Amino acid sequence: MxxxxxxxxxxxxxxxxxxxxLEDVYRRGIIRRxxxxxxxxxxxxxxxxxxxxRGGVVEIQKAKPNDxxxxxxxxxxxxxxxxxxALITGRPRSASARVPQQAELLEIPPEAYEELxxxxxxxxxxxxxxxxxxxxxADTKLASSQAGKELRGxxxxxxxxxxxxxxxxxxxxxxxxxxxxxxxRAEVVFAAGKVLYAKIGVLEGEEAFxxxxxxxxxxxxxxxxxxxxxxxxxxxxxxxxxxxLLEAMRMKDELLVxxxxxxxxxxxxxxxxxxxxxxxxxxxDSALLIWMKxxxxxxxxxxxxxxxxxxxxxxxxxxxxxxxxxxx
Numbered sequence: 001m002x003x004x005x006x007x008x009x010x011x012x013x014x015x016x017x018x019x020x021x022l023e024d025v026y027r028r029g030i031i032r033r034x035x036x037x038x039x040x041x042x043x044x045x046x047x048x049x050x051x052x053x054r055g056g057v058v059e060i061q062k063a064k065p066n067d068x069x070x071x072x073x074x075x076x077x078x079x080x081x082x083x084x085x086a087l088i089t090g091r092p093r094s095a096s097a098r099v100p101q102q103a104e105l106l107e108i109p110p111e112a113y114e115e116l117x118x119x120x121x122x123x124x125x126x127x128x129x130x131x132x133x134x135x136x137x138a139d140t141k142l143a144s145s146q147a148g149k150e151l152r153g154x155x156x157x158x159x160x161x162x163x164x165x166x167x168x169x170x171x172x173x174x175x176x177x178x179x180x181x182x183x184x185r186a187e188v189v190f191a192a193g194k195v196l197y198a199k200i201g202v203l204e205g206e207e208a209f210x211x212x213x214x215x216x217x218x219x220x221x222x223x224x225x226x227x228x229x230x231x232x233x234x235x236x237x238x239x240x241x242x243x244x245l246l247e248a249m250r251m252k253d254e255l256l257v258x259x260x261x262x263x264x265x266x267x268x269x270x271x272x273x274x275x276x277x278x279x280x281x282x283x284x285d286s287a288l289l290i291w292m293k294x295x296x297x298x299x300x301x302x303x304x305x306x307x308x309x310x311x312x313x314x315x316x317x318x319x320x321x322x323x324x325x326x327x328x
Contacts, residue, residue: 007054008106010079013130014052017123021116028112032105036157040097040105041083043070047093048110051083056103057153058082061096070096072162074170075151084130101157149174149225155218161245167223168193168241174226178212180219186212189228195241197233202308205235206244211310213248214255251312258315262322265301269294269318269327276326287317294327 005022008014014022031054034040041047043063057077061070073095076082086093117124149172151163160178167176171193178186186200188209198209230236237244276291278284286309293303300318307314321327 007079008052011052011081013081013084013126021120025108025112025116026106029106029108032107034099034103036099036101038099040099041093043093043096045093047083047086049083050081050108050113051105052081052108053078054104054106057100057151058103059098059100061098072166075163075166077149077151101153150222152220152222154220158221160212160217160221161249163221164188165245168195172225173228174224176221176223178217178219178221180217188212189233191228191230193241195237195244196228196230197236203310206237206239207308207310207313209237209244210248210251210312213252214311251310255312255315258312258319262300262315262318265304266299268297268299271295271327272325283317286313290314290317
């Protein structure tokens with residue numbers, strides 16, 4: 001039985017309670033197993049059960065007006081509770097709970113929960129503390145930026161942009177790592193909800209962050225909550241997280257146009273003049289490097305691999321060279 005209650009010991013609500021009491025809670029509960037896309041409960045439903053996650057991830061959603069898709073406001077993982085607000089207040093569920101991939105939860109019925117409150121002052125005090133935290137967060141950040149929080153899943157079921165936006169909105173500290181089947185690895189570091197650093201391949205900083213969104217990544221991701229020291233990174237990201245995400249989404253959309261025009265990555269461009277005439281100071285260094293690669297006879301794939309810019313920015317420079325007749 002002791003191994004069965006380990007997830008309860010991880011819970012802010014139950015940790016510190018004696019094993020005998022946790023075992024009683026476990027015996028009174030019902031194990032629920034949900035698969036991809038299944039709803040545990042809907043916003044606005046009446047419900048009085050408390051749920052504790054035994055394994056997997058549960059996505060918390062809030063409805064948006066005008067039939068817009070719901071907003072993901074949090075991801076909850078092992079040991080975290082949900083449903084306690086409706087049980088205490090008697091009001092309908094304030095958010096929907098959906099399982100992106102798979103999850104196993106302990107459902108604690110209201111009669112067992114109420115008996116626990118009445119019989120244990122320590123538990124009642126813990127419940128009041130948790131309720132105060134929920135109220136303080138105004139029901140908009142349903143996950144704390146705690147050290148040690150771990151979120152993992154398959155990119156088949158999770159959208160990278162949604163996961164990152166949720167980590168940003170909930171003020172998380174920690175590192176998100178993406179591992180693909182072909183051994184590509186991407187890292188994104190968050191500090192108090194700000195995107196501090198990113199790396200994929202040889203790219204670092206903003207360019208690496210944009211690159212993450214410019215391929216249909218498959219594989220697994222994991223986010224581990226931990227304190228982050230901004231002094232550890234030589235190329236920190238300065239742009240605000242929301243502007244960073246918006247720019248990444250813009251580039252992703254426009255990249256479809258670029259790759260429709262420049263679709264053969266084995267092609268080799270030829271310069272039409274002996275030297276490069278380039279008037280954009282911001283991209284001059286990259287343009288010179290691309291020009292050098294072109295004069296060396298490098299293929300487009302080789303240029304994309306060697307130039308320290310994301311695919312979008314590299315193709316944007318090449319497209320401009322084509323438009324200006326600098327290469328053919």
